[in-house]
Amino acid sequence: MSTPRNDNRLALLGGTKTIDQPFKRYNPIGAEEVDAAKKVVESGVLSQYIGGWDPDFYGGPKVKEFERKCETYFGVKHAITVNSWTSGLIAAVGALDIEPGDEIIVPPFTMCASATAILHWNAIPVFADIEPDTFCLDPHSVEANITPQTKAIMAVDIFGQSADTEALMEIARRHNLKVITDTAQAPGARYKDRHAGTLSHIGGYSLNYHKHIHTGEGGILVTDDDELADRLRLIRNHAEAVVGPMGKTNLANMIGYNFRLGEIECAIGITQLDKLERLALGRQRIAERLNRGLSGLKGLKTPVVREDCTHVYYVYPMILDTDDLGVSRARIVEALEAEGLTGLAAGYVNVHLLPMYQNKIAYGSRGFPWSSDVCKREVDYSKGICPVAEKLHDETFLGFAMCLHDLEDADVDLIVAAFDKVWRNLEALK
Numbered sequence: 001m002s003t004p005r006n007d008n009r010l011a012l013l014g015g016t017k018t019i020d021q022p023f024k025r026y027n028p029i030g031a032e033e034v035d036a037a038k039k040v041v042e043s044g045v046l047s048q049y050i051g052g053w054d055p056d057f058y059g060g061p062k063v064k065e066f067e068r069k070c071e072t073y074f075g076v077k078h079a080i081t082v083n084s085w086t087s088g089l090i091a092a093v094g095a096l097d098i099e100p101g102d103e104i105i106v107p108p109f110t111m112c113a114s115a116t117a118i119l120h121w122n123a124i125p126v127f128a129d130i131e132p133d134t135f136c137l138d139p140h141s142v143e144a145n146i147t148p149q150t151k152a153i154m155a156v157d158i159f160g161q162s163a164d165t166e167a168l169m170e171i172a173r174r175h176n177l178k179v180i181t182d183t184a185q186a187p188g189a190r191y192k193d194r195h196a197g198t199l200s201h202i203g204g205y206s207l208n209y210h211k212h213i214h215t216g217e218g219g220i221l222v223t224d225d226d227e228l229a230d231r232l233r234l235i236r237n238h239a240e241a242v243v244g245p246m247g248k249t250n251l252a253n254m255i256g257y258n259f260r261l262g263e264i265e266c267a268i269g270i271t272q273l274d275k276l277e278r279l280a281l282g283r284q285r286i287a288e289r290l291n292r293g294l295s296g297l298k299g300l301k302t303p304v305v306r307e308d309c310t311h312v313y314y315v316y317p318m319i320l321d322t323d324d325l326g327v328s329r330a331r332i333v334e335a336l337e338a339e340g341l342t343g344l345a346a347g348y349v350n351v352h353l354l355p356m357y358q359n360k361i362a363y364g365s366r367g368f369p370w371s372s373d374v375c376k377r378e379v380d381y382s383k384g385i386c387p388v389a390e391k392l393h394d395e396t397f398l399g400f401a402m403c404l405h406d407l408e409d410a411d412v413d414l415i416v417a418a419f420d421k422v423w424r425n426l427e428a429l430k
């Protein structure tokens with residue numbers, strides 16, 4: 001690895017690039033996964049599920065082994081695998097006895113699927129703002145958005161650390177609400193002495209290709225509630241055909257899917273789970289090195305980690321004070337990218353501003369469910385409802401996707417050198 005260059009001229013303005021080779025791609029898949037997958041393929045049984053009331057309603061041996069292993073690791077009563085975390089979120093909302101028109105509070109600073117899972121059951125997403133330093137759902141904004149229609153809160157453990165789940169659970173107790181946590185980006189993070197995602201009624205993790213550990217596609221639901229676990233397993237696997245023989249009388253949302261994760265993915269998941277702690281520690285080590293290197297730069301705020309919690313850095317989140325810098329975020333990103341840095345994101349997501357919400361067109365073309373009488377009030381999705389999330393997205397948030405690369409210390413030092421060089425040349429960027 002090369003040492004940082006001395007050329008002080010920005011690459012954007014004709015100088016030498018700080019990073020002249022792409023970093024190694026992040027790849028947690030190794031020989032163990034190949035072996036695990038091979039054994040399943042050789043067995044000829046790539047999935048053993050049956051969509052009926054049968055011992056195989058719960059899946060084959062690798063599904064069960066992976067789920068029991070997840071229960072031990074995450075410290076939960078039930079772990080339920082699904083074929084994506086998007087499927088997991090849909091199952092989670094359906095499991096909560098949600099009625100069409102019920103409101104569920106969700107942050108806008110998240111992947112779109114958190115909110116779409118709500119709409120999926122004709123429930124209404126209500127967007128509450130986020131905390132300015134952790135980017136997670138702000139409990140005060142949640143309280144302010146509760147109406148008689150509110151039935152649940154969906155918190156998102158964004159970028160790799162937990163939302164303030166205890167505060168959200170306390171609000172939920174007072175208002176008789178349920179809480180779902182979307183911990184797609186934070187498997188292995190701790191909230192005090194427990195795993196992020198395990199303090200709410202239903203939580204869970206994504207196993208897609210970009211996440212800390214993956215099975216290609218996949219997800220894991222976790223809950224300590226037996227009844228919710230039954231409902232999640234039913235929605236996963238053709239509920240309507242199974243409720244009768246299983247003896248379930250609550251038919252609400254017992255619309256089943258095929259959300260089943262196969263034997264190959266679960267066999268890979270078993271080996272992946274063994275690596276999670278080490279992978280998460282690796283991300284923390286990189287983040288600490290970045291913190292040390294970047295914390296002296298004016299107008300740049302390094303990540304804030306909630307007290308007594310840990311962060312596993314799916315994204316390394318930064319905030320720019322563009323007034324203090326006197327240079328726009330776009331210009332800074334342009335300069336950093338010219339230095340050879342990839343994986344930067346200027347802004348993140350404001351889900352409430354997507355066309356679906358702005359036009360209130362989801363099912364069909366006539367505005368269902370918002371236009372129907374299941375929706376009890378006019379829900380506001382206009383720009384301005386989440387000022388913190390909007391300002392971060394539009395002006396000040398700068399993310400670095402830690403999920404893309406396997407970074408050595410020397411790579412981190414090059415990243416720091418690139419930032420350093422851009423900061424030394426802010427005048428030239430004006």
Ligand SMILES: *Cc1c(COP(=O)(O)O)cnc(C)c1O
Nearest residue numbers: 084085086111113184206207208
């Ligand atoms: C990745 C992700 C999802 C969706 O997970 P998939 O497994 O890709 O369906 C949902 N929410 C958040 C916050 C995510 O990062």
